[in-house]
Amino acid sequence: MRVIQRVFLAFPVLLTALWILGDPGAFSGLNGFFAWRNVLMQYSGVLGIGVMSFAMLLSLRPAWFERRLGGLDKLYRLHRWLGIAGLSITVAHWLLAQGPKWLVQLGWLQRGNRPPRPLLPEGSLQQWFAHQRGFAEGVGEWAFYAAVVLMLLALVKWFPYRRFFQTHRLLAVCYLALVFHSVVLLRFEYWSTPLGAGLALLMAGGCVGAVMALLRRHLGGRRIRGRVIGLQRQPEIGVLGVDIEPDAGWPGHEAGQFAFISFDDAEGPHPFTIASAWSGEPRLRFLIKALGDYTRLLPGRLHVGSVVTLEGPYGRFTFEGDARRQIWIGGGIGITPFLARLQALGSAPDGRDIDLFHSTAQYDPDVIARLQREATAAKVRLHVLWDPRDGRLDVAGIVSQVPDWREADVWFCGPGGFGRAIRDGLLRLGLPAGRFHQELFEMR
Missing domain, CATH: 1.20.120 (Four Helix Bundle (Hemerythrin (Met), subunit A))
Structure with a gap:
């Protein structure tokens, strides 16, 4: 920033x-x-x-x-x-x-x-x-x-x-x-x-x-076609899982990056974080939250076999840094980049000590169970806070669960106001500003 x-x-x-x-x-x-x-x-x-x-x-x-x-x-x-x-x-x-x-x-x-x-x-x-x-x-x-x-x-x-x-x-x-x-x-x-x-x-x-x-051209990632090969509806939390098989030319990606996807040429490209790690297999997973008219209508418009346009990958939210201690905070659908990173660590651990906080207003036991399994496989400590039951996550809750937070890099993805509150609170307590990493992406 x-x-x-x-x-x-x-x-x-x-x-x-x-x-x-x-x-x-x-x-x-x-x-x-x-x-x-x-x-x-x-x-x-x-x-x-x-x-x-x-x-x-x-x-x-x-x-x-x-x-x-x-x-x-x-x-x-x-x-x-x-x-x-x-x-x-x-x-x-x-x-x-x-x-x-x-x-x-x-x-x-x-x-x-x-x-x-x-x-x-x-x-x-x-x-x-x-x-x-x-x-x-x-x-x-x-x-x-x-x-x-x-x-x-x-x-x-x-x-x-x-x-x-x-x-x-x-x-x-x-x-x-x-x-x-x-x-x-x-x-x-x-x-x-x-x-x-x-x-x-x-x-x-x-x-x-x-x-x-x-001409709708730029110097960024190349555009390639892809095909929808799987759809998983999660109505309890208003999320649609979309699996896409990209054509030859996808360069691979790092966990935490995103891609622009055009499901409809008239609508234009929207940015979505990639929810899967790259293993060389031509398969990308996206979790799309119903946050507006366009995303709410996607479950009825998409079907297996739908052709899409992909562009990317983009982003620097890639969990790099010298600190051996990391704190991850995912608010709602902001858990997506951490899912990709969990998959990557499950197959290739990096030796870091990591706590993942997931704060959500909607609760799906099956989704949380899968998240817990992936966190366990990645050797990441998971803290799930369901707002109606546990209240919203705050700085006091983080520092009480992670006593050595001052030595950590903090990675946040979620609503902007939530992120500012966490960032400001941690900085007031002494966290260096360069240790707080947050996506600021807005198309407009």
Whole structure:
């Protein structure tokens, strides 16, 4: 989490530094409101297109950057933050452009005399840019309106995922229009500075990301087909077990990783954690909780023989670390990555001392019995807490059961609020932040 916070804060600082280096006299000799407004228009434009370009680059899912951020879930969290920041900056940029016009029309602000425009060499690139200014302003304004609507829809949870999947790609079109707007309206002198070179690289990469997004392509794991070979319904806990046989090309996976699965091309891919260890046999197991309209309808739509599309594996929730002591915490369906790890340890122990806490609001004796058998085979101590009977798991319950918790790496998968409560409680007691590992994955 700290890594993506540092990147999120450092990126606009870097852009600001490049802008100041490119125009060190930007704030000198400014006289009047409109002079300040023009400078701030350039600055907000640089920040806005820079942040949006970075977000578009991340949509490519670059593997080298995913590794440095700590997983695709962290990359998507940074992508979301950048999207919100880009929306905020472009709103400020739009207000700087339109607000003074409204104030002049209302008679609350007096427009000063515009300085004469310099004569530009006939046929030069700079002259061509100058001739395109009016068109670029109009393109940018309408792209801004469309982008605001699409970004707000992406942030609204009740907007159906299927519609989100269909509309979110349109942001790529808006981005390409805003790149044209920025290239034309950026001060021409900036292009010969490090700022111009940096923006050119960012926008070029962003344009590649936008085109690939429109084509539904990226740099991540390859897509392969698969076939459903088994379905197990667990109605007591609202879970559907799905066994899939991937076609040739699945590279294998580590316990704790996830894959994107498309059961329906119109719906688009959804991320699901792989619940089985990889033994070389072409078989993947997924546990799908009925948490929304799409997942609730899957038991009636899927059947043995259904063809699906797989993509992956992704994720860094892979139980690595130097500590010989580990504490695992699975909340509800968050038990899934630990099931895969239990299977892996059952065939290849790693010598770690492990306690697994499973907190659940729904109880199925057969499911718990299978979990206990796998934990025993993996030599992992299992603690099951059924909320109606035992209350919800808290930090006090963990430290009382694991006296040497300070020497442990903690791996959590479950509801976000539950994870924050456990993390904050353990950190207050002295657990180093780097020892707490949590999936942050959200598609929107």
